[in-house]
Amino acid sequence: MSENAQQARRDAFGTDAFSKGAARNLELGDELIVNAVDALVDANVMPCDLADNSDALAVDGAAILMAIGSRQTEAASILRVTRRLSTMPFEFEIGDPAEPVADRFNLFPEEAAYSFGSDLAAVLKNMWQAARGTTKKLKGVSITMAWSDERASHLFGAIEQGKGGRQRIYSSEPSQWPTKSDTPFGGIIYSPKALLRFAAHLDATMAGTAASLDEVVALHGRRP
Known part of the structure; x- marks a missing residue:
């Protein structure tokens, strides 16, 4: 990756337009977004240095x-919880993969990666691929992040497709996913529409810069 692309993302993340757009698309408060982004940039966690623009922007x-999902206000706490969320190992999957449908693009990650953060990045990349494809029908996903108590002793994550459908589970503590009778102490759920809007916002923000996702167009083609 060129330093120009990394700098373009750094510049974009620091603007009010980016944070306000993210807040609007995720239907969350501006301050929550600003705190999350500033904590990541100030700690040099973001922007990452991956070579491919779409890989880098997805990460x-x-x-x-995840920083937003940490629901923390102090930078140190945002970073601590974000790292724990990102590295949560894949635990298990519920439900069977649906049969491929010719006119519907599946946004669910093809194969479970080692960590929650990796699979979440894969979801974003799938959204950009779908946006440049020939079909407008999507099999969207929702993302859940939750914790067991006020000290966030156990963190949990899920990628879910359809109510009661396919679900991939992650946990900071093996075999500690809560049962249906348990109520998470806190967390966040990103709806399929919110995730699509956020992915589109990332794409549009980088358009025309050194960090643009033009290579996704080259690989997958534009809509006719």
Whole structure:
């Protein structure tokens, strides 16, 4: 990756337009977004230095979603919880993969990666691929991040497709996913529409810069 692309993302993340747009698309408060983004940039966690623009933006976008999902206000706490969310190992999957449908793009990650953060980045990349494809019908996903108590002793994550459908589970503590009778102490759920809007916002923000996602167009083609 060129230093120009990394700098373009750093410049964009520092603007009011980016934070306000992210807040609007995720239907969250501006301050929550600003605190999350500033904590990541100030600690040099973001922007990352991956060579491919779409890989790099997907990792940065996933980091932003997890930093917001930390629900923390202090930078040190945001970073601590974000790292724990990102490195949560894959635990298990519920439900069977649906049969491929020709006119519907599946946003669910093809294969489970080692960590929650990696699979969340894969979801964003799938959204950019879908946006440049020939079909407008999507099989969207929702993202859940939660913790067990006020000290966040156990963190949990889920990627879910459809109510009661396919679900991939992650946990900071093996075999500690809560049962249906348990109520998480806190957390966040990103709806399929919110995630699509956020992914589109990331894409549009980088358009025309050294960090643009033009290579996604080259690989997957534009809509006719």
